[in-house]
Amino acid sequence: MTSIDFNINSLVRTSVKNLKPYSSAREEYKDFDKDMVFLDANENPNNNGVNRYPDSQQLKLKQRLSKLKHVRVNNILLGNGSDEVLDLLIRTFCEPKKDQIIILPPTYGMYQVLADINNVSSISVALDNNFQLRVDDILKTATSNTKMLFLCAPNNPTGNHFKSQKIEFLLKKFNGIVVIDEAYIDFSSQKSWLAKLDEFPNLVITQTLSKAYGMAGIRLGLCFASKIIIETINKIKPPYNINILTQQYVLQQLQNVAHIEAQIQNIKKQRKRLEHALHSISFIEQVYPTETNFILIKVDDATKRYQQLINKGIVVRNRTSQLGCKNCLRITVGTSKENNTLINVLKNL
Secondary structure, eight states: OOOOOOOGGGTSOHHHHTOOOOOOHHHHOOOTTSOOOOOSSOOOOSOSSSSSOOOTTOHHHHHHHHHHHTOOGGGEEEESSHHHHHHHHHHHHOOTTTOEEEEOSSSOTHHHHHHHHTTOEEEEOOOOTTSOOOHHHHHHHOOTTEEEEEEESSOTTTOOOOOHHHHHHHHHHOSSEEEEEOTTGGGOSSOOGGGGTTTOTTEEEEEESSSTTSOGGGOOEEEEOOHHHHHHHHTTSOTTOSOHHHHHHHHHHGGGHHHHHHHHHHHHHHHHHHHHHHTTOTTEEEEOOOSSSEEEEEESOHHHHHHHHHHTTOOOEEOTTSTTOTTEEEEEOOOHHHHHHHHHHHHTO
């Protein structure tokens, strides 16, 4: 199979290619370990732990993530949540009022929102009835102005993974950036695409510490791509987008990865138990296979059941308005106690 000839310069916005990025004080001098007198950044000199600007490139944190993810430091970019990463990607490659992205509904809603914010049009190519990729339709739909393709894998809100052969085919044939959003990859039986970064120069992978790592409150998104893509995005990244408290907290939490792995295994165990219980509820018509920490179910009346659960003190997500998800609810896997409460309520509705 012949791959497309990838040329990043043909994809990056002209204004970004020509941009002279802002150079912050902490980029011009970044050796915090030396006993220096810092009079360069107009900071308050009184030490309270947060009076200095953070490392704008988060080197220590990236070094830790490099070991954890088996990816080189220069292949990593960090964002204030994955949403900032996705926004930076669109602003790097898509010219407003001209370029396009492709999204694959039902999928994560922020792809569309970020495209709208950046005045970039989106083309929707619906997943098939099994929530799998329509590869031929995706490639036929793409035009010379289609810069990016967003794949949520495992997919939100459906919970399933896409067939790897189809993703690889798109990486070889799509003449643009392929973004694989792996927010839920730690719950999946499928391998991450991180090992394929060197093989596919148009591949960008996003991950997050909000789900499996249990750090949704600190907002840290991860982006992995070729060195040239990371360097290009860095040109438009805000200089201090990851604050010092976030960097310190994550470094501390990542010292105990075994604890995080144990939590992931427990969530997967609870997911299996919850799936089994949901099959016994009379008004649940379908329990969709999942590779995530949530389960999509089809019920007789999603709006009615959603409100009934609210009345019982349980909040789930009503996804009935999304394409292909009529009368579907999305349920996050909770603790054993929370899952017991949900099961008991469902049995008595």
